[in-house]
Amino acid sequence: MTGETVEELEIQLLLDALYRQYHYDFRHYARASIKRRLLQAQRHFGLDSISALQSAVLHDETMLPNLLNYLTVQVSEMFRDPSYYKSLREKVVPHLHTYPSLKVWVAGCSHGEELYSLAILFREEGLLDKTIFYATDINPAALKAAQAGIYPLDRIRQFTENHRLSGGHSSLSDYYSADYGRAVFDKSLRARTVFSDHSLVTDAAFAEMHLISCRNVLIYFDKELQERVIGLFAESLARRGFLGIGSKESLRFSSHADRFTEHAREDRIYRRKGR
Amino acid sequence: MTCELVAIGASAGGVQALSHVLPMLAADYPRAIAIVVHVPPRRKNALVKLFSEKCRMRVKEAEDKEPLRPGTIYFAPPDYHLLVETDHTLALSTEEPVNHSRPAIDVLFETAADAFGPDVTGVIMTGANHDGASGLQAIAGRGGTALIQDPATAEMAAMPEAAAQACEGAQILTLDEIAAYLADMVEP
Ligand SMILES: C[S@@+](CC[C@H](N)C(=O)[O-])C[C@H]1O[C@@H](n2cnc3c(N)ncnc32)[C@H](O)[C@@H]1O
Numbered sequence A: 001m002t003g004e005t006v007e008e009l010e011i012q013l014l015l016d017a018l019y020r021q022y023h024y025d026f027r028h029y030a031r032a033s034i035k036r037r038l039l040q041a042q043r044h045f046g047l048d049s050i051s052a053l054q055s056a057v058l059h060d061e062t063m064l065p066n067l068l069n070y071l072t073v074q075v076s077e078m079f080r081d082p083s084y085y086k087s088l089r090e091k092v093v094p095h096l097h098t099y100p101s102l103k104v105w106v107a108g109c110s111h112g113e114e115l116y117s118l119a120i121l122f123r124e125e126g127l128l129d130k131t132i133f134y135a136t137d138i139n140p141a142a143l144k145a146a147q148a149g150i151y152p153l154d155r156i157r158q159f160t161e162n163h164r165l166s167g168g169h170s171s172l173s174d175y176y177s178a179d180y181g182r183a184v185f186d187k188s189l190r191a192r193t194v195f196s197d198h199s200l201v202t203d204a205a206f207a208e209m210h211l212i213s214c215r216n217v218l219i220y221f222d223k224e225l226q227e228r229v230i231g232l233f234a235e236s237l238a239r240r241g242f243l244g245i246g247s248k249e250s251l252r253f254s255s256h257a258d259r260f261t262e263h264a265r266e267d268r269i270y271r272r273k274g275r
Numbered sequence B: 001m002t003c004e005l006v007a008i009g010a011s012a013g014g015v016q017a018l019s020h021v022l023p024m025l026a027a028d029y030p031r032a033i034a035i036v037v038h039v040p041p042r043r044k045n046a047l048v049k050l051f052s053e054k055c056r057m058r059v060k061e062a063e064d065k066e067p068l069r070p071g072t073i074y075f076a077p078p079d080y081h082l083l084v085e086t087d088h089t090l091a092l093s094t095e096e097p098v099n100h101s102r103p104a105i106d107v108l109f110e111t112a113a114d115a116f117g118p119d120v121t122g123v124i125m126t127g128a129n130h131d132g133a134s135g136l137q138a139i140a141g142r143g144g145t146a147l148i149q150d151p152a153t154a155e156m157a158a159m160p161e162a163a164a165q166a167c168e169g170a171q172i173l174t175l176d177e178i179a180a181y182l183a184d185m186v187e188p
Helices: A005-020 A029-046 A050-059 A060-072 A080-094 A114-124 A140-147 A153-165 A223-236 B014-024 B046-054 B106-117 B133-141 B158-166 B175-184
Strands: A102-107 A132-136 A148-152 A176-179 A181-183 A195-199 A209-213 A237-247 A260-263 A267-272 B005-010 B034-036 B056-060 B070-076 B079-085 B090-093 B120-122 B144-148 B172-173
Touching: A005 A029, A029 A050, A029 A060, A029 B079, A029 B090, A029 B106, A050 A060, A050 A140, A050 A148, A060 A140, A060 B056, A080 A114, A080 A153, A080 A209, A080 A260, A102 A114, A102 A181, A114 A132, A114 A153, A114 B046, A132 A140, A132 A209, A148 A153, A176 B172, A209 A223, A209 B046, A223 A237, B005 B014, B005 B106, B005 B133, B014 B034, B014 B046, B014 B175, B034 B079, B034 B106, B046 B056, B079 B106, B106 B120, B106 B133, B120 B158, B120 B175, B133 B144, B133 B158, B144 B175, B172 B175
Parallel strands: A102 A132, A102 A209, A132 A195, A209 A237, B005 B034, B005 B120, B034 B070, B056 B070, B120 B144, B144 B172
Antiparallel strands: A148 A181, A176 A181, A237 A267, A260 A267, B079 B090
């Protein structure tokens, strides 16, 4: 291992400062990616060093939202990895039908792509009216976008193709109206959704879920933080509740792995054990 | 204990170029090799199967948080960036494409330079874009070794040319020479 460089030290100090001043805790995020994004932010703000970035954000709170957009990765897609949604339809939905009411948590919901995908799937499968969705994120701008449910029309072709591959048995165009180059999703899809600011790092469990979908969020955390978050999911799930994570994420190396069974291995869907 | 790293970037024509070099390395090759090949995003990773059959080294798709091991070749999965952490584990990310690519060679090379300093060798092979040029420069800048496939022998010259321009200290070699260099530099 090469010794800590000045830049790495500056990054550590900036992350400490963000936590102490604003209670945003990125200290245990995967470091190589955080470093790339902080250097992008530094360039964007035209600053000479990470220390200068730290000073700027400590003295000017209005920089924070912008910096958060660098520190969090907002890349998403509706029905991303269609086979994940197909698996939910085929292997999870039949179990969900047996409950009188459902709670579903979309953790790290970004601009809402995953939430609307699930809401559409739940409507198609006749589950939407008995479900409460919780959509959470730490990035206020992302939450606001999720609440609006509006996407550029040029993304719709990809979304439609994904939806079809996921086994969708309606047309995606049933769920949005086109308006000046934007697709505005039907607000009835989110009528029973609670949007809230919740951090997987610093906040606690808040309800008992039947399904948690948290895709491509764990990948940004280091091992230690992943442990905490997987533990939080285990606590938040009802017995025999389901957990879906990203296609390159896994519970395999977690100490909590034995609290789950693999329900759809390839699609990274796990089930909380009964006891 | 960790080993040294070889990081390779290849684009158009890359499968053939890699087929020339990787099978020459021994099963107990004492370094880890991490590779980004530009492939279409929604394709299953055919590279692992292809090169498992050709190579003596172990070949696998890179997994998030996986420690780098000697004698092993890691391919970036389609649609994910591949990064190296300072504790010599691999990381994946769905960040925006870089140079229109995900995975991007620059992302692998820049993080490898940070993590390995002089203990990494970067290799740029054939390709029709400019990805990897600034990453190779970063590797050389941190004291690592920079190798470039001779553009005159590459199926697509643009990528090695861009790398050669960005990274003056790099050695320009044929594929045979690259293979020999990689194999030799680990002999006692
Ligand atoms: C790459 S996006 C994933 C979007 C979507 N789940 C998907 O897979 O397409 C990661 C999201 O996680 C959010 N995030 C990052 N850290 C978080 C934390 N500590 N708690 C909750 N959400 C977080 C980011 O703001 C971002 O919206």
